[in-house]
Amino acid sequence: MAEPATDLALLRDRLGVIADLEQAQALLGWDQHTYMPAGGVEARGRQSATLAGLRHEHLVDDRLFDLLGRLEGSGLTGDDAALVREVRREVDRARRVPADLVTRLALQAALGQAVWAQARAADDFAAFAPELRATLALQRERAAALGDGDPYDVLHDLYERGSSAERVAQVFAPLRIEIAALLDAVRGSDRAPDLDVLARPVPEAAQEAFATEMVRAFGFDFARGRLDRTVHPFAQRIGPGDVRITTRYRSDRFAMALFGTLHESGHGMYEQNLPAAEARTPLGDSVSLGVHESQSRLWENLVGRGRPFWTWAYARLRAHAPGVFDDVDAERFVFAINAVRPTLIRVEADELTYHLHVMLRFELEQRLIAGSLDVADLPGAWAEESAALGLPTPPDDRQGCLQDVHWSAGMFGYFPTYTLGTLLSVQLWDALGRAVPDRDAHLAAGDFAPVFDWLVANVHDHGSRFAPDELVERATGAPLSADAYVRYARAKYGALYGFA
Amino acid sequence: MAEPATDLALLRDRLGVIADLEQAQALLGWDQHTYMPAGGVEARGRQSATLAGLRHEHLVDDRLFDLLGRLEGSGLTGDDAALVREVRREVDRARRVPADLVTRLALQAALGQAVWAQARAADDFAAFAPELRATLALQRERAAALGDGDPYDVLHDLYERGSSAERVAQVFAPLRIEIAALLDAVRGSDRAPDLDVLARPVPEAAQEAFATEMVRAFGFDFARGRLDRTVHPFAQRIGPGDVRITTRYRSDRFAMALFGTLHESGHGMYEQNLPAAEARTPLGDSVSLGVHESQSRLWENLVGRGRPFWTWAYARLRAHAPGVFDDVDAERFVFAINAVRPTLIRVEADELTYHLHVMLRFELEQRLIAGSLDVADLPGAWAEESAALGLPTPPDDRQGCLQDVHWSAGMFGYFPTYTLGTLLSVQLWDALGRAVPDRDAHLAAGDFAPVFDWLVANVHDHGSRFAPDELVERATGAPLSADAYVRYARAKYGALYGFA
Known part of the structure; x- marks a missing residue:
């Protein structure tokens, strides 16, 4: 029988190949959304599918399975035990889904997204409905293969392990009541933000220079990362020393690129500061989507929309965009970037009403998976639930149930992680405030090291x-x-709208 | 026994996985030389090595070997037979080199290049000599594993199959005599090009815009390709619809980026127009380095340095760089970009004396591989052979035998392909002139379709x-x-220098 130390080394070798395949695939994805010419799309799909297939083959390889069995019987402790536990989780999950189902899931995700993109452009829900039905059937089949639990819980656990619909509902219930009360208070306030501030043209080059300066100051390391342009912003780790964030610019909506970049920098700093020694094992991966989102929301909202930050940053913004904000004082600016208004589109929502969009989707996707909501009735249910939540009624499906890509790609149980992560960001912020009592004074001086260091030590x-x-x-x-x-x-x- | 049609489909599936791995690896390489942050280098090496290892595993897989054996006995003809022949060549080559030698070759190539880069920077040949010795020993071992022939011929065949040192020497001998005679005539001429024209500052953005316009006019397809910046320009196919070329800019040397880009566009158009239906088999690959170089040299020199091209292009250049060349007529400009001067550095050489650099390396690398030239004596032999060829004597090794990366990476037998390709470019140009008698009139009108179409039909x-x-x-x-x-x-x- 082999020594545990030898087996651990063998395990790490096998995991290394899997990690390299994942990292190469990450580059294929990043490139597809940044620099790939249009003509590359067909071959890119095949390249990506081949790498994913090879990764799966390596994950379900019997030699890896046997290795895990031996290691589990060898009395490991600490990080070694954690490593074996994490690999076991991934291996079991991979072995439970038959190869033909993996293929069908991938094909349906590609087809679903393609049909969805056309249906959204044409505002034609009926064209998308058959694909959504097929996707739901496949996701139910996937859930049944993965485990015995409630199908929604099984799928949700893929994104937020240990969580469940019941737990999400418990967390969301008081939040929903509170947001409704706050919205009433906002509507009753005699103060209103000056939204024209947000529409003032700022040249794209100035936006890019300012956002780059800010995320560098936060701690995003450009020697181990990049910032590029894309259509739908994302962060992607290509390797332990190579984490890339993306954004998009519109000269008449500077806040979009700015807060988008601050958001992605939070994801990026998490990825840049995961334990480097475990970069080729699952121990070196981010732990859940909710925790990931807590990092992006913390830098975007708790830091980036906060008054202390702008004490320092506003002069820097004015230096990058001379003249644009000369007549706007910092108070007026901070009120504008924190304006609350229920809107139709999730990705354009403010910090508070964003959660209503998540709750809407959480409600509907549970019913879709359970089969208690028929696909044909989705647009009506969307309108009904929107009204119940205090969101505007969509004038069409393009701005309603066709607005998000997730369901078309088979991602059910994903949406709640956005809100869970945001709640966690504030919980972390409070803990950070207790550990660093002069936190806000540091922010007001442009010193982000105490925040960065605490997050690295306690999360990353x-x-x-x-x-x-x-x-x-x-x-x-x-x-x-x-x-x-x-x-x-x-x-x-309360402070902004004067009802504190 | 399986039907040949079934076996062919199985063969194409297996080749497809190998092609996808190669294409993903191509993206890793392109990215490393364009956008990858410095921190990515360590992980990139591992990612690339893992993909190369998986490719090798798939190529030497016994199931592929057995499939080939069955297909070879099934009486295939035409392209199917050609496909099996090409795959057999690659498979046999891969199976002849033991896995441990593959690893040692890769490690030595990485180490050799790293030590070479430091040695070149420090002008310290003694520091590089041990790596060059180790590289030579490994390349001899590789040649012995690959075949029974002369080691140099075996290695040269990796880059230019069917060729040999004897054949190269036969082609080079009359060329060497002719270049010497032409250099004497140039030295005796009372005409001299105005080299100051080449040093006139042209803004980088103008250089990029002009070069982009030119290669687009040639036929390089930007919907299936890109042009980016790098340190050492190259062309890389990522997939059949995705071919990327690179260049570098210096504002006071516009000809460097311009002719570099025209050169790489020739490589790029070859890759863009290989048979798309065979994009995932070796039949869809370029056939040799010499043929590849014929395409780059044809567009760079036969088109790009020719008088007919500038009849059209000079006004375009002046439009992109207003005022810079107002006092320079087209004749003076064309003479300047065709100036002949023996220089120290190969990659900076003019079109004619470039071949002397290739001959120098061809002579010395044969003796190095044969062992008749000891590594310690390389700098002396370099100086001696340079003088014999009419090239300047290097004042140091940095500008002498340390100037090129090839040998440090284990590439022996590669250099001759540069000259073979250039000779072929003119032979193709003549054939093209016979097929398209009004070729030069088309070029003078900015119409490159006849040249492009002929190359696609007869080569690509x-x-x-x-x-x-x-x-x-x-x-x-x-x-x-x-x-x-x-x-x-x-x-x-003769026309330029007046000795025709």
Whole structure:
């Protein structure tokens, strides 16, 4: 029988090949959304599918399975035990889904997205409905292959392990009530933000230079990363020393690129500071989508939309865009970038009403997976639930149930992670404030090191060593809830709108 | 026993996986030399090595070997037979080199290049000598594994199949005599080009816009390709609809970026117009380095440095760089970009004396591989052979035998392909002139379609269907020789320098 040390080395070798395939695939994806010429799309699909297939082959290889079995019986502790546990989770999941189902899922995701893009452009829900039906059937089949639990829970666990629909509902319930109350207060306020500030033209080059300066100051490392242009912004790790973020510019909407870039820099800094020694094992991966989103929202909202940050940053913005904001003082500017208005489109929503968009989708996708909502009835249910949440009724499906790509790609159970992550961002922010009492003074001086260092030590550097729940408890001293967010939202919007 | 049609489909599936791995690896390489941040270099090496290893595993897989055996006994003809022949060549070659030698070759290539880069920067040949010795020993071992022939011939055949040192020497001998005679005539001429024209500052953006307009006019398709910046320009196919070329800019040397881009566009158009239906088999690959170089040199020199082209292009250049060349007429400009001067650095050489650099390296690398020249004596031999060829004596090794990366990477037998390709470019040009008698009138009108179409039909579209020699005979009606080039050079430089 082999020594555990030898087996661990063999395990790491096998994981290394899998990680390299994932990283090469990450580059294929990044390139597709940044620089690839249009003519490359067909071959790119094949390249990506081949690498994904090889990754899967390596993950379900019996030699890896046997290695895991031996290591599990060898009394490992600490990080070694955590590594074996994480690999076991991935291997079991991969082995449960038959190869032909993997292929059908990939094909349906590609087809679904293509049909969805056309249907959205043509505002033609009927054209998309058959694909959504096929996608739902396949996702139910996938859930059944993966486990015995409730299908929605099984799928949601793929994105936020340890979580469940019941737990999400528990967290969302008080939040929904609170947002409704805050919206009433905002509507009743006699103060209103000056939204014209947000429409003032800022040259794209100035936007890029300012955003680059800000994320560099935060701690995003350009020697180990890049910022490029794309259509739908994202962050992507290509390798441990190579993390790329993307954004898009519109000269008459500077806030879009700015907060988009701050957001992606949060994702990027997380990826840049995962434990480098575990870069080719699952221990070196981010732990969940919710934790990932907590990092992007923290830098975007808690730092980037906060008054202390702009004490320092506003002069820098004015230097990059001379003359544009001469007549706008910092208070007026900060009020404008924190304006609350229920809108139709999720990705354009403000910080507060964003959660209503998530709740809408969470409600509907549970019913779609359960089969209690028929696909044909989705547009009607969307309008009904929007009204119940206080969101505007969409005039068409393009601005309604066709607006997001997720379902067309087979991603059910994904949406709640956006809100879970945002709630966590505030919970982390509070813990950070206790650990660094003069946090806001640092921000007002343009010194982000205390925030950056605390996040690296308490979140990034743990990789996947702890399950998400354990990570949250260790970092914040409490399980995830809406409490911190509710306190934060009351204080913030009370001060801005004058109902505190 | 399986049907040949079934076996062919199985063969194409297996080749498709190999092609996808090669294409993904091509993207890793392109990215490394264009956009990858510095921090990515370590992981990139591992990603690339893993993909290369998987490609090798698939190429030597016994199931592919057995498939080939069955297909070879099934009486295939035409392209199917050509496909099996090409795959057999690659498979046999891959199976002859033991896995541990493959690894040692890759490690030595990486180490050799790293030490060479430092040694060149420090002008320290002694620091590089041990790596060059180790590289030579490994390349001899590789040649012995690959075949029974003369080691140099075996290595040269990797880059220019069917060729040999003897054949190269036969082609080079009359060329060397002719270049010496032309250099004497140039030295004795009372005409001299105005080299100051080449040093006039042209803004980088103007250089890029002009070069982009030119290669687009040639036929390089930007919907299936890109032009980016890099340090050492190259062309790279990522996939059948995705071919990328690169260049570098210096505002006070516009000719460097311009002719570099025209050169790479020739490589790029070849790759863009290989048979698309064979994009995932070796039949869809370029056939040899010499044929590749014939395409780049044809567009760079025969088109790009020719008088007819500038009849159209000079006004376009002046439009992109207003005022810079107002006092320079087209004759003076064309003479300047065709100036002949023996220089120290190969990649900066003019069209005529470039061949002397190739001959120098061809002589020395044969002796290095044979062991008749000791590594310690390389700098001395370099100086001696340079003098014999009429090239300047290098004042140091940095500008002498340390100037090129090839040997440090284990590439012996590669250099001759530069000259073979250039000779072929003129032979093709003559054949093209016979097929399109008004060729120069088209060029003078900015119409490149007749040249482009002829090259696609007679070279690109054949992929690897014919061996290089057969392709040359079919396209030009004669085997490769220096004859056409000698006639061309006499006429061209005689007209420019007035000794016709």
